[in-house]
Amino acid sequence: MSSKSVAVVGVTGAVGQEMLAVLEARDFPLSGIRPLASERSAGKTVQFKGEELPVEVLGQNSFSGIDLALFSAGASISREYAPLAVDSGAVVVDNSSAFRMDPEIPLVVPEVNSGAIAGHQGIIANPNCSTIIMVVALQPIQELSPLTRVVVSTYQAASGAGAKGMDALRRELAGEQLDDSPFPHRLAGNLVPRIDVVQDDGYTKEELKMTLETRKIMGLGQVPISATCVRVPVERAHSESIQVSTESPLDISAIREAF
Ligand SMILES: NC(=O)c1ccc[n+]([C@@H]2O[C@H](COP(=O)([O-])OP(=O)(O)OC[C@H]3O[C@@H](n4cnc5c(N)ncnc54)[C@H](OP(=O)(O)O)[C@@H]3O)[C@@H](O)[C@H]2O)c1
Structure with missing residues (x-):
């Protein structure tokens, strides 16, 4: 190049x-x-x-x-x-x-x-950081048998709210009470199941992004995808638990080999 x-x-x-x-x-x-x-x-x-x-x-x-x-x-x-x-x-x-x-x-x-x-x-x-993590895990399964349903729960670090988010968590852990936190509730010692604003259907915008962006990237049409996004009190590194259904039953060893 x-x-x-x-x-x-x-x-x-x-x-x-x-x-x-x-x-x-x-x-x-x-x-x-x-x-x-x-x-x-x-x-x-x-x-x-x-x-x-x-x-x-x-x-x-x-x-x-x-x-x-x-x-x-x-x-x-x-x-x-x-x-x-x-x-x-x-x-x-x-x-x-x-x-x-x-x-x-x-x-x-x-x-x-x-x-x-x-x-x-x-x-x-x-895409959104949570979407990236998910599609990298889903794509090899989709190639074995098309996905028919996805349910995901996320554990998202303070870093997702940028430098301000990481700084807020550090200060809370040091004992400060903040009035300028980017989080809707205290994060230290807590779990906050609300990332971005809540939509009319009860999902948050972060959860909606995971559904819509995943469908666009993977060409999944209207495959049902349900996300629950939770902010956790760690500075960096998101984690996810994903449950999927596929058109044909898949052997777990075939899934392992696909990665
Ligand atoms: N895809 C992902 O994985 C992912 C993950 C996290 C965030 N994001 C997205 O990435 C973006 C930045 O996130 P972040 O976590 O890096 O945020 P951040 O730590 O708050 O940094 C924001 C950056 O934008 C700059 N900025 C703000 N207003 C500006 C302006 N008017 N003109 C020029 N620069 C300006 C800031 O500059 P100053 O320092 O001068 O204010 C700073 O460099 C957001 O859109 C966020 O949603 C994506």
Whole structure:
């Protein structure tokens, strides 16, 4: 692959920092890197390959000369700036929920549906973190026999709420009472079965995302998928318990071999 000039939007955030770490760990062929965040980060630096890179404030002209723009600064920023990046000639990979369910935009987990990238028109979306974990586990089973039903329960870490979430849990564990927590209830010593807002049907938006995004990525049509998403008091690492039904009975050893 030829070297690419890469912008990371939301570089100071929990996900943006992981993006930099992965680019570094994989020795991604870079001709340049542009770390972007809000005005709050003006004057800050981020570490990359042993260097301190100054953070640039995101603006209309942030994407000139950029080949690949990785967005992770929330849906409203993606809606406003991803089209500008595309107009400048960049391919956008968007980590927010802004475009995930747009039928014109591929929603991709490389291990599952990398072929969908071929149809992109400048923006490629990636799903919610819980959806990613689930589809990677479901796809090998789907290839043995089509899924007819999925029931999933999640155990989601504070990291899912970004740097603010991890900081809030640390402070609560240190004994602080917070009035600025991103969680709807105290998380330390607790389990919070409400991630994002509750919908009219009683599911939360996080649970709805798992259903709709999974169907789109795996082409599952209207296969029933029911999710229960619970925030747990650990800093990082989500976990899931998934129960599936398939069209034909499957031997457990065949499932093990499929992974
Ligand atoms: N797919 C997944 O696995 C997954 C997991 C977690 C989160 N997410 C999504 O990823 C996004 C970021 O999450 P996070 O956990 O990294 O959040 P975070 O830790 O709160 O970081 C947010 C980042 O966005 C930047 N930002 C906020 N407002 C901005 C603005 N007006 N202009 C430019 N930059 C701005 C922040 O910059 P400052 O530091 O300057 O404020 C920071 O770099 C969200 O859309 C979230 O839903 C996805």
